[in-house]
Amino acid sequence: MTAGYRERFTAAIGPWVNNNHPLPTGLPADVTAFLQQSNKLPSWVDVSQLRRAADFNRRKDTYLFMLYGLGSGIMSTVIPREARSVYWSKGGADMKDRAAKTFTFGYDLSQLNAFEPNGQFIVTANKTRMVHAAVRHLLPQLPQWKSGATETIPISNGDILVTFHSLGTFVHSKLKEWKIPMSTADENAFLHSWQVAISLLGVKDEYIPKTWADAHAQSAQVLSPILLPTTEGKALAEVLLGLVSQVDLGVTRGFLNEFTRYVLGDTVANWLGLPRDLASAAIIKVGWPAYILFREGLLPLMPANFYLFDQFIRAVAMAFLNGGPSTQTTPIQIPDINRPA
Ligand code: HEM
Structure with a gap:
């Protein structure tokens, strides 16, 4: 893809955002023909x-x-x-x-x-x-x-x-x-x-x-x-978990590792080499089910560690959503190269 072509393509699809926006103009004829049939809900919706x-x-x-x-x-x-x-x-x-x-x-x-x-x-x-x-x-x-x-x-x-x-x-x-x-x-x-x-x-x-x-x-x-570990996958997991632990809301990396282990199980956590933090594991094992019960109105008293889990959820949202769910979504762009060296 030449630089000029890429810029025209990016410019053409940029303003196309809402379902009722017209299809972008200036795309190659085969792409436009494809979008004309793909840009709609399936008949069984x-x-x-x-x-x-x-x-x-x-x-x-x-x-x-x-x-x-x-x-x-x-x-x-x-x-x-x-x-x-x-x-x-x-x-x-x-x-x-x-x-x-x-x-x-x-x-x-x-x-x-x-x-x-x-x-x-x-x-x-x-x-x-x-x-x-x-x-x-x-x-x-x-x-x-x-x-x-x-x-x-x-x-x-x-x-x-x-x-x-x-x-x-x-x-x-x-x-x-x-x-x-x-x-x-x-x-x-x-x-x-x-x-x-x-x-x-x-x-x-x-x-x-x-x-x-x-x-x-x-x-x-x-x-x-x-499911299996790969060198690439381990590197990606480290980056993703690093993003959450960088958000400074008092959540430790040990707690994050243990929550990941709690959600995905020992096999996956061991493949990714997540170290144990038994104190956090104990808090999660008791605290997360209690947090759910309280949130769902099934527990009359706020459990200990409620705010810890609340902060944790905020940290996950902030790490993955560029600042939380209420901010603008990030526009999707078409990649023009593979992983830069
Ligand atoms: C990009 C969602 C399946 C590999 C994307 C993007 C979204 C997405 C939203 C655009 C985000 C971006 O620009 O980075 C999904 C969903 C899937 C799915 C909802 C299935 C339910 C897959 C599968 C693979 C894959 C099966 C590979 C085996 C990729 C790659 C990119 C991408 C390599 C581009 C990353 C880049 O260079 O920016 N996907 N995807 N996706 N997806 Fe998927």
């Missing part, structure tokens, strides 16, 4: 379920931040194909920016109007698709990526399903495990929003799980068996 999902995301945002950030985010570093492609792509060298952009996806998805004309999610998903397409073009040119690759072109439909399970399916299983109150309608709506999201990312209908039972079965088949 159920708008009332999407509205419920957005409301659910709002009601449960505390847990979702923690689970997407420290659960899915760190899990992505032990999904070898994902870790390697993120590490060797442009954004891998600036994980703060990249984490914020990836959170933009979740943030746009959880807005009440995400799929409405004045919402942004359909455009965000299409821009993400363009980023993935650029990565498919760029990474195979890089010797460092090619040398360890188990595929010739990255980010297949299968890979996207794996990532969905590390996000939606994983979060669903943890919400159940933590006994977060949810109605069946909420659970179904949460699944539906993910079904629409991965459809907008290009996953074909026949691969998209129809129920949570299907999703968990597919996850056991395609995600659990492939």
Whole structure:
């Protein structure tokens, strides 16, 4: 891609933000033709379920931040194909920016109007698709990526399903495990929003799980068996955890390591070489379930350490969202190079 072309492309997609904005002009004809068919909701969408999902995301945002950030985010570093492609792509060298952009996806998805004309999610998903397409073009040119690759072109439909399970399916299983109150309608709506999201990312209908039972079965088949540490993944995990521990809200790195271990289990934590902090582990084991009960109105007295967990959640949000959920989202740009040396 020449410099002039790249600048024209970036300028063309910049103002294209809301779902009801016209498609950008000045793009190559084949890109415009592609967007004309991709920039819309799938025919099977159920708008009332999407509205419920957005409301659910709002009601449960505390847990979702923690689970997407420290659960899915760190899990992505032990999904070898994902870790390697993120590490060797442009954004891998600036994980703060990249984490914020990836959170933009979740943030746009959880807005009440995400799929409405004045919402942004359909455009965000299409821009993400363009980023993935650029990565498919760029990474195979890089010797460092090619040398360890188990595929010739990255980010297949299968890979996207794996990532969905590390996000939606994983979060669903943890919400159940933590006994977060949810109605069946909420659970179904949460699944539906993910079904629409991965459809907008290009996953074909026949691969998209129809129920949570299907999703968990597919996850056991395609995600659990492939988790493994890589050099690249370990480096990314260190950067991501470093971002949270840099936020100075009194949360120690030991506490962060132990919370990550609590969420992802010993195998993953040991792969990533997270040192033990048994005092923090003890606080989390007792304190986090009590925090949940109190938040959900199921415990009359505020538990000890309530503020510690509250600060911790703020630190995670600040690290991954460029200052917290109320700030402007970070615009997604199409990468033009691989990881700079
Ligand atoms: C970029 C979301 C699956 C690799 C992005 C971006 C988003 C995103 C929002 C744009 C952020 C940015 O510009 O950095 C998702 C979601 C997925 C998914 C929601 C599935 C549900 C995957 C998979 C892989 C992957 C399966 C690899 C195996 C990448 C890479 C970038 C990217 C390498 C570009 C990083 C850069 O250089 O800036 N993704 N993604 N993604 N994604 Fe994905």
